[in-house]
Amino acid sequence: MWNPDILVSRTRHSFFIHQLVGAPTSHLFSDLQKYKEKKTPIYPTDFNRIRTEGEEMPVAASAIYFLNLRGDVLINRLYRDDVGGNMVDAFRMHIMQTKEMGTCPVRQIGGCSFFYMRISNVYIVIVVSSNANVACAFKFVVEAVALFKSYFGGAFDEDAIRNNFVLIYELLDEIMDFGYPQNLSPEILKLYITQEGVRSPFSSKQPLERAVPNATLQVTGAVGWRREGLVYKKNEVFLDIVESVNLLMSSKGSVLRCDVTGKILMKCFLSGMPDLKLGLNDKIGLEKESEMKSRPIKSGKTIELDDVTFHQCVNLTRFNTEKTVSFVPPDGEFELMKYRITEGVNLPFRVLPTIKELGRTRMEVNVKVKSVFGAKIFALGVVVKVPVPKQTAKTSFQVTSGKAKYNASIDSIVWKIRKFPGQTEATMSAEVELISTMVEKKSATRPPIQMEFQVPMFTASGLRVRFLKVWEKSGYNTVEWVRYITRAGSYEIRC
Amino acid sequence: MAPPVSTPKSASPSQPSGKSEVTDLKLQLRQLAGSRAPGADDAKRDLFKRVISCMTVGIDVSPAFSEMVMCSATSDVVLKKMCYLYVGNYARCNPDLALLTINFLQKDCHDQDPTIRGLALRSLCSLRVQNLVEYLVAPLAAGLKDHSSYVRTVAAIGVLKLYHISATMCHDSDFPAALKALMLSDPDAQVVANCLYSLLEIWTQDAANSDEAAREIEALYGKSIIYYLLNRIKDFSEWAQCLVLDLVSKYIPSDNNEIFDMMNLLEDRLQHANGAVVLATIKVFLHLTMSMTDVHQQVYERIKAPLLTLVGAGSPEQSYAVLCHLHLLVMRAPMLFSSDYKHFYCQFSDPSYVKKLKLEMLTAIANESNTYEIVTELCEYAGNVDVPIARESIRAVGKIALQQYDVNAIVDRLLQFLEMEKDYVTAETLVLVKDLLRKYPQWSHDCIAVVGNISSNSIQEPKAKAALIWMLGEYSQDMMDAPYVLESLVENWEEEHSPEVRLHLLTAVMKCFFKRAPETQKALGAALAAGLADNNQDVHDRALFYYRLLQYDVAVAERVVNPPKQAVSVFADTQSSEIKDRIFDEFNSLSVVYQKPSYLFTDKEHRGPFEFSEDLSNLAIGGDSGDDVIHSAQRYEENDKDLLLSTSDKEENGGPTHNGSSTYSAPSDVNSSTSLVSSSTTQPAAFAIDDLLGLGVLDTPALPPLPALSLNAKPVLDPGTFQKKWGQLTVSSSQESTLSIQGVASLTAPQSLIKHMQNNSIQCIASGGQPPNYKFFFFAQKEGSSSFFLVECIVNTASAKAQIKIKADDASASDAFASLFQSALSNFGSS
DSSP, rough: OTTTTSSSOOOSSSSSHHHHHHHOHHHHHHHHHHHHHHHHSSSSSTTTOOOOOOOOOOOOOOOEEEEEOOOOOOEEEEEOOSSSTHHHHHHIIITTGGGHHHSEEEETTEEEEEEEETTTTTTEEESSSSSOOOOHHHHHHHHHHHHHHHHTTSSSSSSHHTTTHHHHHHHHHHHHEEEEEOOHHHHHHHTTTOOOOOOOOTSSOOOOOOOOOOTOOOOOOOOTOOOOOOSSSSOOOEEEEEEEEEEEEOOTSSSEEEEEEEEEEEEEOOOOSSSEEEEEEHHHHHHHHHHHHHHHOOOSSSBBOOOEHHHHHHBBBHHHOOOOOEEEEOSEEEEEEEEESSSSSSOSSSEEEHHHHHTTEEEEEOOOOOHHHHHHEEEEEEEEEEEOTTTTEEEEEEESSSSSEEEGGGEEEEEEEEEEEEEEEEEEEEEEEOOSSSSSSSOOOOOOEEEEEETTTTSSSSEOOOOEEETTTTOOOOOEEEEEEEEEEEEEEOO | OOOSSSOTTTTGGGGGHHHHHHHHHHHHHHHHTTTTTTTHHHHHHHHHHHHHHHHTTTTGGGGGHHHHHHHOOOOOOHEEEHHHHHHHHTTTTTTTHHHHHHHHHHHHOOSHHHHHHHHHHHHHTTOOOGGTTTTHHHHHHHHTSSSSSHHHHHHHHHHHHHHHHHHHHHHHHHHHHHHHHHHHHHHHHHHHHHHHHHHHHHHHHTTTHHHHHHHHHHHSSSSHHHHHHHGGGSOOOHHHHHHHHHHHTTTSSEEEHHHHHHHHHHGGGGSSOOHHHHHHHHHHHHHTTOOOHHHHHHHHHHHHHHHHHHSSHHHHHHHHHHHHHHHHHHOOOOOGGGGGGGGGGGOOTSSSHHHHHHHHHHHHHHOOTTTTHHHHHHHHTTOOSSHHHHHHHHHHHHHHHOOOOOOOOOHHHHHHHHTOOHHHHHHHHHHHHHHHHHOGEEEEEEEHHHHTTGGGOOOOHHHHHHHHHHHHHHHHTOOHHHHHHHHHHTTGGGGGGHHHHHHHHHHHHHHHHHHHHHHHHHHHHHHHHHHTOOHHHHHHHHHHHHHHHHHHHHHHHHHHSSOOOOOOHHHHHHHHHHHHHHHHHOOOHHHHHHSSTTHHHHHHOOOOOOOOOHHHHHTTTTTOHHHHHHHHHHHHHHHHHHHHHHHHHHHHOOOOOOOOHHHOOOSSOOOOOHHHHHHOOOOOHHHHHHTTTTOOOOOOOOOOOOOOOOOSSSSOOOOHHHHHHHSSSOOOOEEEEEOOHHHHHHSSSHHHHHHHHHHHHHHHEEEEOTTTTEEEEEHHHEESSSEEEEEEEEEETTTTTEEEEEEESGGGGGEEEHHHHHHHHHHHOOO
């Protein structure tokens, strides 16, 4: 059935061998020999092949708690006996009720480590008793919350938890057994979960006609994320390319840091077991394609992705060899891929602030915002937050569009523009009067100006979907929808 | 009955007492129990939901146990699930009642529906009641052979649960072997993963006293199983992939081709959406290529992009976890990241724990090419509203200045900080300027000009004040008014609370006196007088010492107090390279986050003062209020007394006490005051006080006879250092020893001897060989010192002889160690 001596993938195609073939191999080997020579006189040749002694056990979570902001336990599950039932008291006493709450999400108290996360008005705390895998624990919490949300219909907060005790218990039992993570895929859980989530009245139920899940259906290891026998009357795929653009600009107007993190969200309502193939205008993919079809790349913008990660459904081997994204999608909504770009980012907005301090008690703030995307598209929900000193007494504004307001709780002037057309500019000039105090001799470095916005039909990276092919053996037609949107991540301009 | 002493538990005030509600629920359940009416199931569902919500908010609904069990005879899955949940929660406190549930759980284990079979089996295993284990074996055995993969996944973990309740029962039923067979043959990847979880845990725990388990563990890391898992890696869920990758990272490939094959196979895991999988893969790559320098560097280049993506994506907590690992890598190879410095710029909205790590990384990667940008950026943070971060960034600027050769511009920046006129900025900067002057005395002129303008009154922080005073003393020849500033400081001696500052003041006045005697004489007299009258022992002693020194000979005093200094070239690194390597070995775990190796926070003896957790864990959940509180208070006290006792014990031994510090943080007032007394009085008095507390301390402390040489139980030595030492040192002792017959018999694998020697505080660093010849390299460390013993031991099992070569840092202790080693070796097999 399996040959223990052979690794299946022996084809030498990827990164390391490329690099090594590129480099003179003899050089590498001579190095290795030297290394061995150095070692042999003293040690047996297998010196380096000895594992360090130590704990080799996988680490399981001992308990998971959901607390509200006051520290009351909303729900908990103790998976193991190695920590006490009252660990939550320790958490309350030593973390929640101290100033340390915000200082670090991983804390050790006694022999136990606590990983905690706040999501809306709930703290989720995982307790472990030994040297656990932190990244795994946090990812698990995030995934679990996403799962709960899919059952509750959007919101995850104290009320949702209180309304869904039984469901959460059921889910917690299925997604983790004796502290080891099990299956978190919603598709498969549907087979085992009996409760329905109590949805908040505002969430809209998907009006979908679905095949009734067959409770005895076997989910094979082959395509673990998709059930067989799905039928849709109308086969549709929705693609959302969502980018968030991060910017840090110095007060002199030079870009200190700028990148785009994007994700492609997909909603699939497809029958059967469809095979999908997605083409993007990324450089490597296009080059590979032209190489395979032996024809030059068509002119047009190509972009370079710094890094890509995919949903587990994507065939990574094929991505590595052919540079195409091909996959059998899960049913419903999921995140197909994430990417990051640092080169050639199109910043949608330019911000030009001038701030003058006129004596001790007066300040003049002038902010000009220019939109640099296409004239036919609009940005929505533009917010510019200009920080002002704490001792602000009075403000007055003049704006060319939108509305400005002084918000004392965040010590900022908040300027909102609902709709901002491309290739235009808007300015705000404000006068700020300050209470004169003796405390601050010199103003500290001001916090940066922050911006929020959404630009539909625009990608800061320039990424475009070239094609999305759906292939299924029954050969039905599919309707594909593609949307683009760019949001502000942390868009900061120092002033 | 005694009246309730303390207030009820925290949850109670806001919630109804629950008494009447429980009775009400019981009644209603009883009515429904036998009912087969059409609407009965729905009514039951509602009732069950109420019971469970009571349970969740902490009301004890265990009185309704029998009614719940009566109602559980149903075919409704929803009801069954809630019932299982209830039973699982209360069975432990009511083992007798739990017996009632066995029957229906066992029946459900044979249900037609695999979901119900699985659920029942899981609940059965989760009862955690000692006297019910016998009922577990048959359903588990059936579960492992079930045709539904769901049931098998449950059963695989169920075996582990059984093991935790009764290890012998688990072994007697031969479950580990069954799991192993299942792991190697099951088509469902999750079953395989669960088998692996269970086996790893069972065998690792057994390995300490069973050679067979140790061998099985070895086999799990062997080629055939690793390859089998690797070939199936894509079938596994993302979580199971983490497990498999962790296992793989411990595999030792036989040659380089194998390493490249594995890396090629796993290369695409770096693109996985789950950050945990990516980190686990990175660990495999890093560990595989440890011995290949160029490839190792390539791995760094390759993993940079995914790591940076992970840092930018996800919640702050997730990116913190990744950032900690990135931090570790940056610290190991700063040059490789020097062009990526912009990624480590802080966002205004980053939480401070993220900012702190970023600052450290920026500091580490600063080199000739990027220093200007990095320092400019750091200076931006100095005005940050978040004061701790502002401080950190000033420190970072200072650290960079200490690393660089071209410090010209940086010093200017630092001096600009002083002009910001913020207390904490000034304070941090002063400390830095001091360190800078110690390394680059040539800068004294510029610095002194600025420092001289700072009024000593405006500085409150002891560290900063001490730094300023040090500079006043050191450079009094260049600072016009140094003697007068010092004089005014001496005049305010009484107002200075920090002994550190007073110590520095004494020394500074002395130094100033040697340079500008006429102006300082008066201040010196006053300082010495004040010092002699000081309450602090150190200050008093130093004053007295200076006084006598001056009396003896002023020239000698000057040579002692103010000798010509050499510039400090390198400031000591706080963490040793061994510790760092340990942490690197434990990549992708908490060690990296805490920045210390795992034994420091998992082993009890290394843990800090918070030893209460065990006590807390003994308290029953949801128990009655009053008693527990009193109980725990008593336990606190006992605990503190234990600490106290252990401290005085240690003082008796004259060793440095680590635990001593924990005594001071004892929570209750009474205890902390006694601990102070005990540490400042002489031993007999301390015992008397202990006795007063009723501890029943022995009249004659029966200490075990001290062995001539005691060894550090957890020495740390990395292979590189071992190798270096082995090359440098000469053989101090070379002997031949004979093994006992039992010893030879136990030595079927190197593992057994390694375990045995570990129990004698002798660690193995490398081993190898085939029967009958084995070769070991051991090392041990003398307790309380840094001197190591290195041993090469060649064992021939055929002749039962062992050749021992010992090399020691401290040759004088070598003989003592040799006899210790021999006796340990001869004991092998007899225990």
